[in-house]
Amino acid sequence: MTRQHHGDIARFDEWSATYDRGPGKYFFARIHRPVVEAVCSGRVPPRRIVDLGCGTGRLLEGLLSRLTEAELTGVDPAEGMIAVARTRFAGEPRVRLEVATADHLPLADASVDVVTTTMSFHHWDHQDAALREVVRVLAPGGRLLLADVLGIGFFGRLLRSTGRGHGSGYRNAPEMTALLRDAGFSAWRRRRLSWPGIPIYLVEARRSTSP
Numbered sequence: 001m002t003r004q005h006h007g008d009i010a011r012f013d014e015w016s017a018t019y020d021r022g023p024g025k026y027f028f029a030r031i032h033r034p035v036v037e038a039v040c041s042g043r044v045p046p047r048r049i050v051d052l053g054c055g056t057g058r059l060l061e062g063l064l065s066r067l068t069e070a071e072l073t074g075v076d077p078a079e080g081m082i083a084v085a086r087t088r089f090a091g092e093p094r095v096r097l098e099v100a101t102a103d104h105l106p107l108a109d110a111s112v113d114v115v116t117t118t119m120s121f122h123h124w125d126h127q128d129a130a131l132r133e134v135v136r137v138l139a140p141g142g143r144l145l146l147a148d149v150l151g152i153g154f155f156g157r158l159l160r161s162t163g164r165g166h167g168s169g170y171r172n173a174p175e176m177t178a179l180l181r182d183a184g185f186s187a188w189r190r191r192r193l194s195w196p197g198i199p200i201y202l203v204e205a206r207r208s209t210s211p
């Protein structure tokens with residue numbers, strides 16, 4: 001692990017106590033809504049969902065109320081974030097929470113229908129290894145739904161060039177294609193979420209149906 005990685009996680013640990021109180025929750029809610037819709041959009045509702053970099057569990061909360069049969073797992077390396085999520089879901093048997101990074105998932109092979117992640121991917125130091133982990137844990141035909149800032153368009157290029165110092169940073173389209181292809185996804189598509197100026201995208205990739 002790099003120093004940067006430790007710095008990022010320590011920062012989120014510190015932030016966890018106040019994370020749900022700041023105005024940022026409105027910002028994140030606008031990103032969570034289309035992700036919840038995308039998870040629920042298939043013909044058959046998914047039963048096993050994992051949220052990577054789940055923070056305090058707000059996306060999981062939205063999924064829990066929509067998918068009444070589903071089992072949800074939240075994964076985050078910041079113990080403070082997971083502690084807040086444990087309080088949020090106390091006594092809820094359908095939610096499991098794990099302290100871990102996305103590149104070392106404490107999950108069995110082919111055990112998940114949908115992997116989500118919101119505003120977390122650019123913080124990951126080992127995006128390549130993490131995406132391989134996502135492919136490993138997804139069942140054949142399973143989906144990845146990744147919402148994050150991408151380094152696309154004028155503002156995206158600006159963000160990349162200022163090199164905001166955390167994780168691997170904001171990926172552009174060719175980099176996303178290479179990362180997803182090398183991890184084992186056969187195709188991906190993206191759509192821009194409605195944030196004026198800020199290049200936030202929802203990326204959807206599917207694991208091939210052959211095991």
Ligand SMILES: C[S@@+](CC[C@H](N)C(=O)[O-])C[C@H]1O[C@@H](n2cnc3c(N)ncnc32)[C@H](O)[C@@H]1O
Binds near residue numbers: 054056
């Ligand atoms: C901006 S917060 C977003 C939290 C949540 N997904 C949301 O939408 O509110 C980013 C989260 O990513 C987590 N994170 C950082 N590095 C990570 C990694 N390598 N693997 C998984 N999560 C990571 C942080 O601890 C933090 O909780």
